[in-house]
Amino acid sequence: MDKRAALLSLLDDAPQTHAPAAFFMHFPPAYHAGEAAVRKHIQFYRATGMDLVKIQYEAVMPPLPDIQELGDWRRMPCYGLDFYAGQLAAVEGLVQALKAEALVLVTLYSPFMAAGHTLGEGSAGNKAINRHLREDPEAVRPGLEAITASTLLFVRECLRLGVDGFYASTQGAESNRFADPALFRDYIRPYDLVVMREIAATAAFNILHVCDYHGPYDDLAPVRDYPGHVVNLPNAVGGCPLSPSEGAALFARPPARPRPYMGGLDRHGVLASGQPSQVYAEAQRALAHKAEKMILAADCTVPAHTPWNNLKAAVDAAHAWQPEETP
Numbered sequence: 001m002d003k004r005a006a007l008l009s010l011l012d013d014a015p016q017t018h019a020p021a022a023f024f025m026h027f028p029p030a031y032h033a034g035e036a037a038v039r040k041h042i043q044f045y046r047a048t049g050m051d052l053v054k055i056q057y058e059a060v061m062p063p064l065p066d067i068q069e070l071g072d073w074r075r076m077p078c079y080g081l082d083f084y085a086g087q088l089a090a091v092e093g094l095v096q097a098l099k100a101e102a103l104v105l106v107t108l109y110s111p112f113m114a115a116g117h118t119l120g121e122g123s124a125g126n127k128a129i130n131r132h133l134r135e136d137p138e139a140v141r142p143g144l145e146a147i148t149a150s151t152l153l154f155v156r157e158c159l160r161l162g163v164d165g166f167y168a169s170t171q172g173a174e175s176n177r178f179a180d181p182a183l184f185r186d187y188i189r190p191y192d193l194v195v196m197r198e199i200a201a202t203a204a205f206n207i208l209h210v211c212d213y214h215g216p217y218d219d220l221a222p223v224r225d226y227p228g229h230v231v232n233l234p235n236a237v238g239g240c241p242l243s244p245s246e247g248a249a250l251f252a253r254p255p256a257r258p259r260p261y262m263g264g265l266d267r268h269g270v271l272a273s274g275q276p277s278q279v280y281a282e283a284q285r286a287l288a289h290k291a292e293k294m295i296l297a298a299d300c301t302v303p304a305h306t307p308w309n310n311l312k313a314a315v316d317a318a319h320a321w322q323p324e325e326t327p
Contacts, residue, residue, distance in 0.1 A: 023315070154315050
């Protein structure tokens with residue numbers, strides 16, 4: 001079975017006969033846009049042997065000095081396609097180079113995540129957007145609306161260029177974010193869903209990524225009904241491990257059909273720091289406890305120092321997997 005067929009077959013009712021695998025990392029800034037990004041993504045895809053092409057999102061909205069206080073959000077610009085030019089050049093090049101052999105997906109950051117980037121880099125922006133929403137969420141709303149409109153422009157252009165789907169990331173429901181769940185419900189979730197419903201209606205293969213980069217989750221209930229053909233979740237919720245089968249069942253679609261699961265490996269564990277033989281063995285263990293339908297992967301983007309040979313070892317283990325014979 002070719003790579004495109006192996007991924008798309010996860011969405012039908014037939015038993016899984018092939019185990020696809022995919023891992024992702026951010027490349028240095030020199031490879032964030034245009035032809036340089038195309039070359040690096042192709043090199044990574046070929047070296048690891050992975051089964052899909054996920055284009056890293058590097059068109060991060062920059063910190064804006066004019067938007068620092070609550071009243072500034074009404075001045076949030078709606079970035080046009082010129083802002084995304086370098087990213088879109090990478091998308092176009094990778095669709096042309098690799099779509100014939102593998103699904104090509106584009107990473108999306110949520111409007112809430114982009115709002116944090118607008119307030120500052122890294123943890124500073126993350127803390128600032130939390131503070132703004134706690135203090136006066138209505139003041140932030142115009143900014144979220146402008147960011148959402150900009151994101152939709154990018155999504156539609158990616159679809160025009162021929163992508164198969166998106167890897168849509170959400171944050172905001174982590175246990176350390178907001179004591180008041182209404183902040184997520186009323187000011188983060190609605191803008192997530194505007195973007196996710198758009199891609200659900202227009203793209204063939206989307207992955208929902210619940211991101212725990214900034215903190216753990218006590219409960220995934222706020223996002224369980226989010227669209228996404230496949231789910232990529234944290235490895236633990238509420239301090240307890242979450243297995244692939246449990247995660248798939250948690251995100252089952254009515255009438256309780258589990259969604260295909262993407263994951264099984266810890267991005268900070270042996271995958272990042274072990275030897276290829278150790279990674280291969282760890283991948284085998286993960287596949288022995290796989291969900292009914294599964295893509296072997298990490299719970300999020302792997303650290304930039306992760307050896308590519310380790311990722312290839314995990315992919316090789318997935319490709320060696322065979323379903324147990326029914327007696």
